[in-house]
Amino acid sequence: MKRRDKMFPYLLLAPSALVILFVLIAPLLYSVYCSLYQCTYMRFTKFVGLDNFIKVLTNMDYLKAFGRTFYISAVSLVIALVLGVLFALWINKYSGITAYAIQLLVLIPWVTSQVVGTLLWKWIFSEDLGVLNYLIKQLGMAPLKVLSDPNTAVWVLIFVMTWRIIGYAMVQILAGLKSIPKSIEEAALIDGAGKWQLLRYVRLPMIKTPLLISTIILTLSNINNLTVPLSLTGGGPGTATNVITISIYRLGFESYQFGTSSALSIVLFLVTLVLSIGYVKAVKYEV
Template sequence: MARRGNRGVLLVVPSLILIFMFLVFPFFYSLYYSVHQTYFFTVGRFSGLSNFIEVLGNLENIKSLGRTLVLTFSSAAITLVLGILLALWVNKKTGITALVIQSIGLIPWVTSMVVGALLWRWIFIGDLGLFNYIVVLLGGTPISLLSNAKNAMMSLIYVVSWRTIGYAMVLLLAGLKAIPEELYEASEIDGATKLQSLTYITLPLLRTSLLVTAIVLTLSNFNNMTVPMVLTGGGPGRSTNVISMELYRQAFVYYDFGIASAMSSLVFFFNTALVLLYVRLVKWSV
């Protein structure tokens, strides 16, 4: 038995080494950078919490965080609502129909974010985009989707939601399939309406799937830099500049790795806080 146990440990060791090399070590090295004046891998004097204070005291960082939260929770809410509606609809389908719908729904998720964002940029951009071409063709007036601050944020929320709806549908559909059919049959015998079955059977038993989906969507949206960068570039002005783009600029445009590391550490702790908040909201014990 001891020999078999040792063999199991040896099988796990390579994975642990990779986790340490690519997750644990970079995280703590980033923390080391964050408390030093670091420019392009040149570590200067110890600065304590000054980098964190500078990050939190920068008004643009606070505004970027606010935009990030708007994007994150708006997209997550839209995706969850539409995802569960689609999952309920697909759950009634059988055979090849359900399989085709799920496959089509997953296409935006598996498509490269750069490709998807470029496609929507081509659709939305100026008077030359497909959207305004159709609007003019129908006799309407072109709409500034990417050059207007409010419309640009709405377009960004739409594209991020478009990408994740199919993924949410599949996750929630798996949760629906796990609910015993006998519960619905018993509720029907007791005279429960479809709305009551949804409220008292489906949603409570779907809590785990909803939590997992909400966490995945929140973390994905909060840390998404690709779609905002490609679709709007943070513009017009800085109206769609999110925290991940600001972090990228500090690290790879200004090469201020100390500030960038402090920002990344704060983003990590913020992500952790969001996950814990979700867990507490559904009254799970951590």
């Protein structure tokens, strides 16, 4: 009986542990193995050691793709955080059903399918038939080359990625604001703090954790985003929006080079892992 009790928690954990091991951990280890081989069409022919890593990390195309990824992710993150804080401060004034309704509304882009959201934006942005260019023409301006001009395409990609994540940032920050005890804010106001001082010295320090968690989760989500760039621009025009996930995807599923695409995936995974560790450290929990 005693022995069975001791085994019980392990029995409870076993199914989850096995699934996570089998679908998340084993594939990554297998990818490390693949990345050490020359491989086309899933045939691992020659052991090449770290050559694949050297190849991808000295290739300017991939380095540029990493650069683009970080640039696009960072710009999108900053916009989402700034607007997230502003929205949260605005909604914080309301309570009850109004605040709840606005939260639901801004979370819709986060909970709905990225394929659906992106493709429907693409329809609005369509250059000859899209409603955006129609409105621009009605205002008497020249129609935009929305997705065919490299510079605009980058901003459109940033727009759609940011549109998706603002709600997440806002909801996190709002939860932080709501958790600030009213007495602290009132005490600050009685002591003569202005609106800015209240924000700078009371509110911002108290929402550090939600800000940090949003930063980590959203950076991770942006860097790892393949669905949005793939459905919106496919990396084009030219290489303007070719982020690293597009490179991995094309290398693997269009050129069937699974050695090098595994190597690139491992590099991306390591970046992700660092962010995940940050997340584990940021989250408040007790075991």
